[in-house]
Amino acid sequence: MSNFKLHFTVPGDDFTRAGEASGSVKKTLKDLGFNPEIVRKVVIALYEAEINLVIHAGGGEIDVEISPECISMVLTDEGPGIPDVALAMKEGYSTAPDNVRSLGFGAGMGLPNIKKYTDEMKIDSTVGVGTTMYLKVYTA
């Protein structure tokens, strides 16, 4: 299998479309025959990151590269940035507004879930400029 690349543009503040990119990646990985547990890890992490783009960043871009050994994901936004990444990584810490919490988000589990379900996670964030998140899940 040669490497497979997918690109998605995620609109901001549209919760009805949130999850479309993750759903599409799930379908692609299933069609390519990846182990269901690997698929589950990838799409849980990707959905949390996708939701963060919707809630916090006014949308963004997702690039996914699929190889037999690894699924790499890069999420880029031009949102407000994360002032304290270490604090944002703590379970239960959330800056989600009340209208988002009423939808069931804002538990402060998004970034911890991404870390839990990926093998590599790196965040580059500059306040006022944006955030890029690099994620990898290895297949073996």
Place this chain on the structure above:
Amino acid sequence: MTVKEISEKLNLKILVEGDADREIKGGYCGDLLSWVMGRAQSGDCWFTVMGNVNAIAVAFLADCACIVLCENATLDKDAQERAELQDICVLSSEESAYTLANKLGELL
């Protein structure tokens, strides 16, 4: 035990049929979506009051066997359409998550 068998034994109303032949391996109760996303297991029967489109996405991506909307919580129209599209079984009950989870535990 399949989703269909559980729905009959727990007297659940079918809102979206989805994959009713899927096997239920366990259960999970929760309404905070990321919490559920991080902790529910593949094949779980998920008891919740969240009937929005994002709950459907969580069930689909976390690979839950079905959603049970407890205490007659409503399923949004766009959520119903998404569940039909993604083959997610959505059931409903007037009973609480606590009561239903107890009953499920006895069946599994």
